[in-house]
Amino acid sequence: xxxxxxxxxxxxxxxxxxxxxxxxxxxxxxxxxxxxxxxxxxxxxxxxxxxxxxxxxxxxxxxxxxxxxxxxxxxxxxxxxxxxxxxxxxxxxxxxxxxxxxxxxxxxxxxxxxxxxxxxxxxxxxxxxxxxxxxxxxxxxxxxxxxxxxxxxxxxxxxxxxxxxxxxxxxxxxxxxxxxxxxxxxxxxxxxxxxxxxxxxxxxxxxxxxxxxxxxxxxxxxxxxxxxxxxxxxxxxxxxxxxxxxxxxxxxxxxxxxxxxxxxxxxxxxxxxx
Amino acid sequence: xxxxxxxxxxxxxxxxxxxxxxxxxxxxxxxxxxxxxxxxxxxxxxxxxxxxxxxxxxxxxxxxxxxxxxxxxxxxxxxxxxxxxxxxxxxxxxxxxxxxxxxxxxxxxxxxxxxxxxxxxxxxxxxxxxxxxxxxxxxxxxxxxxxxxxxxxxxxxxxxxxxxxxxxxxxxxxxxxxxxxxxxxxxxxxxxxxxxxxxxxxxxxxxxxxxxxxxxxxxxxxxxxxxxxxxxxxxxxxxxxxxxxxxxxxxxxxxxxxxxxxxxxxxxxxxxxxxxx
Numbered sequence: 001x002x003x004x005x006x007x008x009x010x011x012x013x014x015x016x017x018x019x020x021x022x023x024x025x026x027x028x029x030x031x032x033x034x035x036x037x038x039x040x041x042x043x044x045x046x047x048x049x050x051x052x053x054x055x056x057x058x059x060x061x062x063x064x065x066x067x068x069x070x071x072x073x074x075x076x077x078x079x080x081x082x083x084x085x086x087x088x089x090x091x092x093x094x095x096x097x098x099x100x101x102x103x104x105x106x107x108x109x110x111x112x113x114x115x116x117x118x119x120x121x122x123x124x125x126x127x128x129x130x131x132x133x134x135x136x137x138x139x140x141x142x143x144x145x146x147x148x149x150x151x152x153x154x155x156x157x158x159x160x161x162x163x164x165x166x167x168x169x170x171x172x173x174x175x176x177x178x179x180x181x182x183x184x185x186x187x188x189x190x191x192x193x194x195x196x197x198x199x200x201x202x203x204x205x206x207x208x209x210x211x212x213x214x215x216x217x218x219x220x221x222x223x224x225x226x227x228x229x230x231x232x233x234x235x236x237x238x239x240x241x242x243x244x245x246x247x248x249x250x251x252x253x254x255x256x257x258x259x260x261x262x263x264x265x266x267x268x269x270x271x272x273x274x
Numbered sequence: 275x276x277x278x279x280x281x282x283x284x285x286x287x288x289x290x291x292x293x294x295x296x297x298x299x300x301x302x303x304x305x306x307x308x309x310x311x312x313x314x315x316x317x318x319x320x321x322x323x324x325x326x327x328x329x330x331x332x333x334x335x336x337x338x339x340x341x342x343x344x345x346x347x348x349x350x351x352x353x354x355x356x357x358x359x360x361x362x363x364x365x366x367x368x369x370x371x372x373x374x375x376x377x378x379x380x381x382x383x384x385x386x387x388x389x390x391x392x393x394x395x396x397x398x399x400x401x402x403x404x405x406x407x408x409x410x411x412x413x414x415x416x417x418x419x420x421x422x423x424x425x426x427x428x429x430x431x432x433x434x435x436x437x438x439x440x441x442x443x444x445x446x447x448x449x450x451x452x453x454x455x456x457x458x459x460x461x462x463x464x465x466x467x468x469x470x471x472x473x474x475x476x477x478x479x480x481x482x483x484x485x486x487x488x489x490x491x492x493x494x495x496x497x498x499x500x501x502x503x504x505x506x507x508x509x510x511x512x513x514x515x516x517x518x519x520x521x522x523x524x525x526x527x528x529x530x531x532x533x534x535x536x537x538x539x540x541x542x543x544x545x546x547x548x549x550x551x
Contacts, residue, residue, distance in 0.1 A: 228430060
């Protein structure tokens, strides 16, 4: 069942069953949001955030065997987001951050994988014209816990991107896996991109990896696309789209996937990439 | 009627003159073979027609259907009906073949092509070229074999329906069966659209399949000799030295610059940095 909620003050949402929630968070003052996903509950939550110059604190508890997919569309400007998430045994937490509105954002998030086989799949995509600063931290405490952090940024002129992705496998979290992928595409000369992948391993018999690239636009790729009739802006948009579509990679629901693709396509078409 | 006219074309790359006065006219429905030793300007001519920004036209004219091609951007040339099947198609990770092709088709239409029609056209082209059905969802040329890349160029040719196509060694990297498949697809498209074609190849076998109407030999940035299919046979048998001698031109040796890249390391010590330098 689809539930629509509009919040402009501190809110607690309890998810007990199979739920689909669309939430509009109006951050016109400092806000707190608590999400409690009860044992065995399965939910998809889409959160659109608006507002300016305030902070948002999100606390989530994902109980045993629960599955939560969250899609954030952040349209707020100069927003500070703090997130604390606790993930218990066999719980499956999937989170997609979509920041396509060229605004300033600062985010610090801690995902505590507390239970046995607790997992998080995270993907963050952003078009950056202002400044995005983020620190995403997966703390493995449960045995056989899993984290996969993917971050994709497309930097426009004057954009600044500062991303720290941290996978910390603590003592006793044996057989845990922590993986990271960070990709940044810079389209002009006047941007700053800094990506810091961290893997802190305190236990033996674990798997950890990171892949990272900060790439300038390839002139040969641009020429190739233009030789097939795409204008420079269309070619840049197509290449950027490839980065942004990563947002759908954590979503199983085909209808939701299509909806996100449509939203990204619309944004790509209406953005000046030069 | 699509007509390409090249007059006294001079082209430089990094201040070095490669083309030294090329004259050529190609009408629609004609198939021209462009031959010559490597490093003598054939690919440069095709790249200059397409508008590759690395190549500077220093003198001369190119008109296509009475339009000044040199005044047009690369994408405008493509939309005017020019197509270049490239020798080394680039890989573009993150961009799927279907997204790319749909964008390229829609870029030349007033109204976007309906999705169903596009899928049907693409499936037909994939079947004609005997490629795997997952091609549409793969990233553009990423991880493709040499042969797959060339076949993918012909799929684009089929879907974009140019009125003048240039194929730069599109047969390299193809085995005998694939060569036949590619040639059949080009012939089919040629019969369908009556497009003009300019084909660079080193092999008589490919030209046998495509039956060029005219043959040109380019040496040292100029078209030295024109002929028919018998010229291809002669070159296939005797090479280019006889042309060089007969016309008193010097064959340019291919100048391949080898770039030296230094691989970095995450943990380079001060000592190793010193040694690396």
